[in-house]
Amino acid sequence: MRSYLESTARERLQHVLDAGSFEEFIGPAQRIVSPHLAQLNAPVAFDDGVAVGRATLDGQPVFAAAQEGGFMGGAVGEVHGAKLTGLLRRALAERPAAVLLLLETGGVRLHEANAGLIAVSEVMRAVLDVREAGIPVLVLVGGSNGAFGGMGIVARCANAIVMSEEARLAMSGPEVIETANGVEEFDSRDRALVWRTTGGKHRYLLGDCQAIVPDTVAAFRAAAIATLAALGAGPAALSVDALEREHAMLAERIARFGAMRDPLEIWRALGVPAPERVPLLEIDAFIAAAAAHRLGES
Amino acid sequence: MDWTTLADALFPLGHRITEHAQFLSGTADVAGPDGAPAATIAVIGTTGHAPIGVEIALAQARAVLDTVRAHPRRAILLLVDTQGQRLRHRDEMLGINSYMAHLGKCVDLARRNGHAIVGLVYDQALSGGFITSGLMADACYALPAATIRVMGLPAMARITKVPEDVLTELAKSNPVFAPGPENYLRMGGLQAIWDGDLAQHVAQALHAAPSGDARAALGWQRGGRKLAQPVIDAIAGDGHVQTA
Numbered sequence: 001m002r003s004y005l006e007s008t009a010r011e012r013l014q015h016v017l018d019a020g021s022f023e024e025f026i027g028p029a030q031r032i033v034s035p036h037l038a039q040l041n042a043p044v045a046f047d048d049g050v051a052v053g054r055a056t057l058d059g060q061p062v063f064a065a066a067q068e069g070g071f072m073g074g075a076v077g078e079v080h081g082a083k084l085t086g087l088l089r090r091a092l093a094e095r096p097a098a099v100l101l102l103l104e105t106g107g108v109r110l111h112e113a114n115a116g117l118i119a120v121s122e123v124m125r126a127v128l129d130v131r132e133a134g135i136p137v138l139v140l141v142g143g144s145n146g147a148f149g150g151m152g153i154v155a156r157c158a159n160a161i162v163m164s165e166e167a168r169l170a171m172s173g174p175e176v177i178e179t180a181n182g183v184e185e186f187d188s189r190d191r192a193l194v195w196r197t198t199g200g201k202h203r204y205l206l207g208d209c210q211a212i213v214p215d216t217v218a219a220f221r222a223a224a225i226a227t228l229a230a231l232g233a234g235p236a237a238l239s240v241d242a243l244e245r246e247h248a249m250l251a252e253r254i255a256r257f258g259a260m261r262d263p264l265e266i267w268r269a270l271g272v273p274a275p276e277r278v279p280l281l282e283i284d285a286f287i288a289a290a291a292a293h294r295l296g297e298s
Numbered sequence: 299m300d301w302t303t304l305a306d307a308l309f310p311l312g313h314r315i316t317e318h319a320q321f322l323s324g325t326a327d328v329a330g331p332d333g334a335p336a337a338t339i340a341v342i343g344t345t346g347h348a349p350i351g352v353e354i355a356l357a358q359a360r361a362v363l364d365t366v367r368a369h370p371r372r373a374i375l376l377l378v379d380t381q382g383q384r385l386r387h388r389d390e391m392l393g394i395n396s397y398m399a400h401l402g403k404c405v406d407l408a409r410r411n412g413h414a415i416v417g418l419v420y421d422q423a424l425s426g427g428f429i430t431s432g433l434m435a436d437a438c439y440a441l442p443a444a445t446i447r448v449m450g451l452p453a454m455a456r457i458t459k460v461p462e463d464v465l466t467e468l469a470k471s472n473p474v475f476a477p478g479p480e481n482y483l484r485m486g487g488l489q490a491i492w493d494g495d496l497a498q499h500v501a502q503a504l505h506a507a508p509s510g511d512a513r514a515a516l517g518w519q520r521g522g523r524k525l526a527q528p529v530i531d532a533i534a535g536d537g538h539v540q541t542a
Contacts (some may be wrong), residue, residue: 025533032539034527040460052533078474080417082514082526086533093534110458112474113448115523117425118487118513121433122526126385128406150429151355156327156399171395171426177385186387197391207395238407240366246400247363250356253392258352286441 001216002143005166008053009066012102015217016140016224017055017064024053034077036112045071048079052087058225063091066102069145075109076151081119088126092133099130099137103160106173107149122148124230127157128238130174136160136236138227140220141167141209146198148173159231161209162201162223165283169208170198192279196263201278201286205267207249207296214283249296254293270294299423301345301377307496308375308418315341320348322377323361329497331505339504340365343377343431350427351384355397358431362404366411373414373504376405376435380427402430409436413505416500418492419444419479436507437489439499440479446487447477460540473522484522486513 001016011024026032028046035045048052054063065087067074076084084101089101108116127137137158141147145156146168155161155169163169174188174197187193196202204212211227213219235242257266267275270293281289301322301343305313308326317403322343327336342361365372383394409415417432419440425448432438432450440446448454451469469476473484482488489508492499514530517523525539532539 015492026529026539030539032525032529036472039468039472040464042458042460078523078526079529082529083533085526086530087516089530090534108448110448110454111460113454114476114481114487115445115474115517115526117429117448118433118482118485118517118523119526121429121487122511122513124402124429125406125434128403129511132410150426152395153399153402153426153430157398157403165387169395170390170393171383171398172385172390174390177387177390177419180385185385186390202391203393208396218445238403238410240363240407240411242409243359243363243400243404246403247356247359250352250397250400254352254356255526258388260391261388266391 001051001218003215004142004164004217004220005215007217007222008070009068009102010247011103011216013051013055013064013066014101016102016221017057017062022053022055022064024051025081032079034079034112036077036115040111042111048077048083049074050080050083052083057100057228060097062098062100063087063096064100064102065080067104069104069143072109073145074105075107075144076105076116076120077109077112078115078119080109081116081123085119085126088123088130091130091135095133095135099135100140100224101137102140103147103151103155104143105147105149105151106145107151117150120154124150124154124157127154131159132237134236136228136231137161138224138231140224141169142220143167146170156208159236160211160227161210162213162220162227163203163209164213164215165200166215167200168198169203184192195279202263205270205294207294208252212283212287268276302419308500310497311336313341317345318488319364320344320346321354321357326375328504329501331501337373339373339375340369341375341377343379345379347379347381347422349381349384350395350398351386351389352397355394355401355430359401360405362408366408366413371412373416374408375500375504376415376417376431378417378419378423378428378432379421380424381422383426398426398430402434405430405434414504416503416507419446421465425449426507433487436509437503439490439492439503440482440488442491442493443453444479445477446479446482451475479510482521484517486515486517486523
């Protein structure tokens with residue numbers, strides 16, 4: 001079985017979407033590279049670290065983007081962000097059945113910091129424009145760089161997120177927190193703690209992702225198809241009622257878990273059986289154990 | 299900058315803004331355009347270089363949602379002074395990205411429900427604290443002395459492995475590196491920088507809030523981001539990137 005984690009962005013597109021269906025918009029042959037990296041003597045990529053285009057998924061027309069973690073950690077610069085925004089704006093005109101964002105990113109690319117920050121904000125607004133048009137946006141997270149920073153926010157602006165257990169979804173990286181507030185605040189070398197705090201199982205239990213899958217491209221594909229089918233039953237756009245429900249969920253989360261020090265305590269409070277064994281469970285066993293206890297809407 | 303001094307300058311007709319643990323909320327009176335009667339607006343924001351943790355993100359979202367529910371079409375001014383997202387394990391454990399996304403979505407919902415949304419960076423704006431507030435507004439403005447950035451040049455030098463003196467030199471000519479509102483203006487991230495009569499500026503901005511996200515086009519016109527808009531256009535038109 002092909003690992004999603006170990007695949008490149010283009011391999012993921014090839015195998016998550018219908019075979020041979022991906023048609024790229026402004027592909028690498030056009031050589032549209034970052035205008036900011038050369039002056040820092042940093043390498044450029046002909047796709048600026050992201051591929052965007054249209055395809056089919058289970059026969060349905062979709063738009064898709066995949067960030068390449070191998071180039072600057074998938075970080076968003078001016079061109080990279082504009083490709084995502086352009087794809088989302090084109091979706092408004094072409095009206096695919098859904099937009100899939102295969103995120104793998106550290107967030108804003110610091111080499112073009114200010115441009116990257118504005119670019120991420122443009123992506124965020126474009127995602128919400130697509131949802132307003134009635135087109136669901138689905139995020140997949142399963143690369144080794146996770147989805148961090150502003151793109152961790154963008155992910156939670158989508159209709160749903162599919163993660164693997166190896167995936168991480170968060171705002172600030174553990175190294176940044178450790179640098180700012182010390183190793184006793186967050187020990188970035190404690191891989192088990194990092195995983196408990198930002199990993200797929202914790203996010204699934206909290207209700208911040210809607211599906212969790214084993215680390216195979218085939219599993220991501222199946223989950224994307226199933227999640228889009230489930231999303232098709234409800235509205236894609238934001239609503240006051242939906243945001244009030246989210247607000248209540250987030251407020252209750254602080255009230256119930258805000259005094260806790262470790263995600264393990266949260267899992268115990270949720271009533272997950274043998275919470276200390278959660279990291280060891282295979283995905284199917286984990287989903288079964290989590291079923292009666294996880295929060296949020298699926 | 300002391301927020302009460304700012305509020306007095308912005309709202310000579312009066313305001314009812316209060317601070318609770320660096321969170322600002324309330325209402326203010328703003329003159330209408332061309333002698334029209336004054337209107338009440340909602341004011342929501344942060345002060346004291348607030349770190350944006352889960353609580354203050356949620357408090358701002360609550361204020362936005364309350365405005366949408368209780369006061370249809372009432373304009374909203376977002377006052378920005380933040381050191382960025384709070385850098386704590388607890389915030390990450392609770393999923394701070396979800397709280398910040400929630401705030402951003404509430405602002406977006408307000409916009410779609412007919413609320414004009416204006417952002418004002420009156421002191422400091424950093425990365426995660428900015429992206430879900432001022433950068434979600436219809437138009438964002440700044441005071442001339444404001445600081446806006448993703449992170450400081452020394453930290454940026456460490457992470458990018460580019461020497462700090464090289465970055466400092468580049469920052470003089472290239473708006474992508476340097477803090478300061480004029481760089482964000484050139485890149486289209488700010489609509490304008492406010493000098494002079496703040497009351498007049500805020501009244502005009504609320505009246506003329508643009509619809510749609512034209513920041514990439516502004517960045518192209520002003521020469522701060524020369525590729526973003528051409529790339530967006532090329533994808534939207536299925537053509538090639540025109541950089542000339």
